[in-house]
Amino acid sequence: MAAEAKRPRVSPGREAHAPCPGSPAAVRAPPPPVAGSVGGGGDADPDPVAGFLSWCGGVGLELSPKVAVSRQGTVAGYGMVAQESVQPGELLFAVPRAAILSQHTCCIGGLLEPERGALQSQSGWVPLLLALLHELQAPSSPWSPYFALWPELSRLEHPMFWPEEEWRRLLQGTGVPEAVEKDLANIRSEYYSIVLPFMEAHPELFSPCVRSLELYQQLVALVMAYSFQEPLEEEEDEKEPNSPLMVPAADILNHLANHNAHLEYSPDCLRMVATQPIPKGQEIFNTYGQMANWQLIHMYGFVEPYPGNTDDTADIQMVTVREAALQGTKVEAERLLLHERWDFLCKLEMVGEEGAFVIGWEEVITGEELTTTLKVLCMPAEEFREFKDQDGWDDNNREEDSLTITDIPKLRASWRQLLRDSVLLTLQNYATDLKTEQDLLNNKEAYAKLSWREQQALQVRYGQKMILHNLLELTS
Numbered sequence: 001m002a003a004e005a006k007r008p009r010v011s012p013g014r015e016a017h018a019p020c021p022g023s024p025a026a027v028r029a030p031p032p033p034v035a036g037s038v039g040g041g042g043d044a045d046p047d048p049v050a051g052f053l054s055w056c057g058g059v060g061l062e063l064s065p066k067v068a069v070s071r072q073g074t075v076a077g078y079g080m081v082a083q084e085s086v087q088p089g090e091l092l093f094a095v096p097r098a099a100i101l102s103q104h105t106c107c108i109g110g111l112l113e114p115e116r117g118a119l120q121s122q123s124g125w126v127p128l129l130l131a132l133l134h135e136l137q138a139p140s141s142p143w144s145p146y147f148a149l150w151p152e153l154s155r156l157e158h159p160m161f162w163p164e165e166e167w168r169r170l171l172q173g174t175g176v177p178e179a180v181e182k183d184l185a186n187i188r189s190e191y192y193s194i195v196l197p198f199m200e201a202h203p204e205l206f207s208p209c210v211r212s213l214e215l216y217q218q219l220v221a222l223v224m225a226y227s228f229q230e231p232l233e234e235e236e237d238e239k240e241p242n243s244p245l246m247v248p249a250a251d252i253l254n255h256l257a258n259h260n261a262h263l264e265y266s267p268d269c270l271r272m273v274a275t276q277p278i279p280k281g282q283e284i285f286n287t288y289g290q291m292a293n294w295q296l297i298h299m300y301g302f303v304e305p306y307p308g309n310t311d312d313t314a315d316i317q318m319v320t321v322r323e324a325a326l327q328g329t330k331v332e333a334e335r336l337l338l339h340e341r342w343d344f345l346c347k348l349e350m351v352g353e354e355g356a357f358v359i360g361w362e363e364v365i366t367g368e369e370l371t372t373t374l375k376v377l378c379m380p381a382e383e384f385r386e387f388k389d390q391d392g393w394d395d396n397n398r399e400e401d402s403l404t405i406t407d408i409p410k411l412r413a414s415w416r417q418l419l420r421d422s423v424l425l426t427l428q429n430y431a432t433d434l435k436t437e438q439d440l441l442n443n444k445e446a447y448a449k450l451s452w453r454e455q456q457a458l459q460v461r462y463g464q465k466m467i468l469h470n471l472l473e474l475t476s
Contacts, residue, residue: 048145048148048149049069049070049078049149051145051148052069052145052146052148052149052248053069054145055145055146056099056248056249059096059098059099060096060098060099061093061094061095061096061099061248061249062093062094063092063093063249064086064090064091064092064093065083065084066082066083066084066085066086066090066092067080067081067082067083067086067092067093067284068080068081068083069149069249069252073281073283074254074283075254075283076254076302077151078149078252079252079253079254079283079284080092080249080252080253080283080284081281081282081283081284082278082279082280082281082282082283082284083280084280085277085278085279085280086274086277086278086284087274087277088274088275088276088277089273089274090273090274091271091272091273092261092272092273092274092284093249093250093271093272094269094270094271094272095247095248095249095250095269095270095271095272096268096269097267097268097269097270099248100245100246100247100248100270101131101132101135101143101146101245101246101247101248102128102131102243102244102245102246103127103128103130103131103243106131106134106135107134107135107138107141107142108130108131108134108205109131111202111205112127112130112131115198118194118198119194119198121190121194122186122190123186123190123220124240124241124243124244125220125223125243125244126190126194126195127243128223128227128243128244128245128246129195129216129219129220129223130195130198130199132219132222132223132246133195133199133206133210133215133216133219134205134206134210135147136210137206137207137209137210146246146248149252150222150226153215153218153219153221153222154218156218156221156222156225156301157301157302157452157453158221158224158225158297158298158299158300158301159171159176159180159297159298159301160180160183160184160217160221161221162453166453167180169431170453170454170457170458171294171297171457171460171461172429172430172431173426173429173430173431173461173464174294174430174457174460174461174464175294175315175356176294176297176298176460179294179298180298183220184217187213187216187217187220188213191213191216191217192213195216196211199211221301223244223246224299224300225299225300225301226246226251227244227245227246227247227251228244228245228246228247228250228251228263228270229241229242229243229244229245230242230245230265231265247263247270249272250263250270250272250286253272253284253285253286254283254285254286255285255286255287255288255291255296255300256285256287256304257287257290257291257304257308257309257310257311258285258310259275259285259286259287260274260275260276260277260278260282260284260285261273261274261275261278261284261285261286262275262286262287263286272286288300290311291309291311292309292311292312292313292314292358292463293309293312293459293460293463293464294313294315294460294464296309297456297457297460302456303456303459303460303463304459305459306441306459306462306463306466307463309463310361311360312360312361312463312464312467313358313359313360313365313464313467314358314359314426314463314464314465314467314468315356315357315358315359315426315464316356316357316359316422316423316426316468317355317356317357317426318351318352318353318355318356318357318369318373319353320422320425320426321351321357321373321374321377321418321419321422322338322342322351322377323422323425324418324421324422324424324425325338325377325418326338327421328418328421337381337384338377341376341377341384342377344376344388345372345373345376345377348372348392350368350369350372350373350376351369351373355369357369357370357373359405359467359468359471360405360467361405361467361470362404362405363402363403363404363405364403364404364405364408367402367403368402368403370403370419371403371411371415374411374415374418374419375415377418378412378414378415378418405470405471405474408471408474408475409474409475416474416475417475419471419475420471420472420475420476423468423471423472423475424472426468427465427468427469430461430465432461434462434465434466434469437458437461437462437465438462440458441458441462
């Protein structure tokens with residue numbers, strides 16, 4: 001990812017996007033052949049890498065002589081490999097702003113800009129997607145050598161392309177089915193309400209072959225997995241996020257949590273710089289940010305198998321904590337008071353009906369929200385009345401924003417019990433228990449017989465359950 005995305009606070013979202021995924025530990029599907037139709041690359045060029053490198057020279061995209069684009073020695077599809085040893089701080093390549101494909105640099109940028117208001121959407125991606133739809137079917141698109149390195153769109157492995165029965169069954173309890181449902185509904189709505197009417201209004205720019213919901217969904221997945229989002233400056237935090245960009249060369253790098261390169265932004269270009277020593281022959285990895293496995297499979301179509309993803313997390317839905325607290329009430333008055341406490345937490349923006357508390361291996365990512373929620377739901381009634389009358393705590397009385405995993409045994413007994421009950425309820429959302437999956441992972445022969453999707457989904461579930469069971473031990 002261009003600049004490391006911030007950890008999601010309440011409900012993980014797409015703060016930034018990144019290139020085609022892969023990792024040394026990740027077992028990916030075999031790399032697809034380069035496609036020869038709209039929505040893939042082109043197979044007219046017998047050597048798409050040579051064509052791409054020639055194009056790079058023409059647009060001023062400079063690659064260090066120490067690196068090479070290759071299928072050999074990489075974990076998934078194309079990647080970038082060190083031909084000589086590289087030291088931290090060395091420039092691997094520089095992408096001039098003019099070589100970036102965006103709504104501003106595409107051939108129809110002059111049309112998209114004045115139509116910006118009509119193309120607004122929840123995702124904010126419509127202008128770029130229209131640019132891609134136009135460029136892909138344009139025989140003389142200047143981006144054709146770049147497209148030749150794209151994977152075949154019909155072979156993308158995001159769960160949204162799995163049969164519905166499969167993603168619902170294999171990923172139950174992980175949060176992915178809910179995310180896929182939202183994606184599919186939003187894509188369909190965006191396509192029929194904005195994209196298709198725009199293409200039909202400009203038939204000279206969009207041939208019938210690109211006017212399909214299927215292709216649009218594939219391009220959404222491609223933008224989700226390959227694009228970059230330039231981070232806002234600190235003083236711009238309240239602004240809308242920047243529009244996504246397609247960054248040639250940068251999107252060739254595969255992902256690893258323990259990456260050895262990262263992208264830097266400057267006014268004139270984007271620079272990929274080494275962050276660790278990279279020995280000759282080793283693959284160069286970028287990072288897509290601190291991404292849990294459920295986010296990786298949802299947005300990129302792969303995972304880092306346990307225990308490789310040190311950024312993995314498990315979610316406890318906020319409403320699950322409310323449900324656990326309600327289980328401890330005995331009379332109607334207690335239930336009413338608990339709902340009052342919950343409503344006040346909503347007013348403080350500590351909880352929400354669709355939010356989640358995010359638990360990592362070393363810290364609770366949403367530490368402030370979780371500690372405040374546990375405190376308010378567990379405090380004596382008189383203390384809550386005082387708390388509510390004061391409209392919450394002043395800065396001197398607030399809990400620490402950070403909450404490490406090692407802090408959890410030190411929490412008050414009532415807080416630990418509520419957290420434990422919430423974990424137990426969360427574990428009920430999965431179709432199988434931890435031991436069943438542990439046995440399957442430990443049986444190499446049985447694991448090898450699973451389909452690639454079954455293996456990926458198992459890794460997502462297992463990592464989450466391990467984090468949740470660690471919480472059970474800490475709260476016992």
